[in-house]
Ligand SMILES: Nc1ncnc2c1ncn2[C@@H]1O[C@H](COP(=O)(O)OP(=O)(O)OP(=O)(O)O)[C@@H](O)[C@H]1O
């Protein structure tokens with residue numbers, strides 16, 4: 001704004017100065033034109049004919065003229081030396097700066113060959129124009145010399161000062177306007193940005209320990225939307241932190257139990273070799289359990305990383321058969337390969353196998369010897385798209401309704417544990433869920449027909465080729 005205002009003021013000044021120049025030159029032309037007219041057509045009022053005397057001509061003309069305030073009209077007559085005789089000046093010009101009081105300048109103008117010009121004196125600048133009167137038909141001297149001259153001079157300083165004054169006034173007004181806009185702009189911007197400052201202050205007060213602060217939402221403008229978005233982000237952060245803290249607490253708790261057991265056994269260990277052997281067996285078992293928990297925790301931590309699953313095109317039928325073979329080694333059950341999906345899908349075979357083995361292990365833990373456990377896969381067309389399902393169905397007691405909602409959470413075990421040894425940490429189904437989510441799918445629980453639980457991996461199938469075909473081993 002300052003640049004624009006200075007530009008406006010400067011432009012205005014140069015326009016005003018150009019105006020002054022053109023007005024002055026117009027004025028000079030007009031005065032000299034009038035005189036030239038008078039020379040050609042003027043009539044001596046006393047003699048009643050054309051002027052025959054230069055002095056008389058200038059005298060009569062100047063008597064009739066009234067000059068403007070900054071203007072001087074001079075009649076000059078040749079004398080013996082270069083300095084002309086000042087015949088008359090039009091009006092009393094303020095002394096000091098007047099041209100007729102400056103014989104050197106008058107001589108310079110009289111002697112000049114040009115008919116107009118500008119004279120820069122210490123007293124001020126003068127624009128002048130001159131009409132020489134030569135001898136000849138209208139003159140008196142027969143030799144053709146310049147007899148005299150009519151000079152019109154204009155003192156430009158006052159006019160220029162007016163332009164400069166206007167310029168200064170404009171600058172002053174601009175300065176005031178600039179100050180005012182700065183003040184108003186400052187106040188308005190401050191008011192607009194005040195809510196942003198609140199957001200900033202709130203964000204600055206947030207710490208990992210205290211994520212409870214929220215920004216007050218006022219109105220329905222962009223700032224309010226920003227505050228809402230920010231609050232939503234805080235909600236998610238708070239939840240994520242809470243889950244993580246809970247997870248760390250649980251993990252610590254789960255790991256403390258085996259440590260306590262190991263320490264207890266070792267402290268109570270006597271010298272009896274049989275007792276020692278028993279203690280070593282128990283301690284080793286606990287340590288195995290502990291290292292299994294640590295491995296599972298590491299796997300779950302890795303599930304947050306983007307490279308957790310490495311999908312590749314896989315024949316689901318082959319994968320199901322592989323899982324079946326591995327599961328069969330987990331225990332003496334009536335293993336059944338129920339059906340296989342004849343389809344190709346983008347899956348990470350290692351992770352899928354890992355999840356399916358977890359499910360098979362759970363099934364083994366919740367069934368008795370000789371009970372039926374079925375492994376299978378199928379393609380399902382649902383409203384949301386085509387899904388590949390891999391499942392393990394057992395004929396055990398099934399999951400209690402109150403447990404169904406929580407068993408997929410970390411460290412959560414069910415209440416009824418028929419046939420299961422109390423060794424699980426409650427991480428198996430979390431791992432299954434994490435692997436399913438890594439494939440943009442999820443793990444589902446439903447009852448098996450005729451009793452028992454069926455756990456299924458429901459996965460997004462990219463380009464399955466054909467429908468599932470029933471298969472009997
Ligand atoms: N096939 C099943 N039949 C009945 N209940 C099951 C079955 N599978 C899991 N559950 C229930 O879900 C709970 C959680 O299972 P999860 O696999 O997560 O933990 P876990 O088997 O107890 O321990 P971990 O797998 O870590 O060794 C189990 O404690 C059990 O109560």
Ligand SMILES: [Mg+2]
Pocket residue numbers: 358361362424427428429
């Ligand atoms: Mg398990």
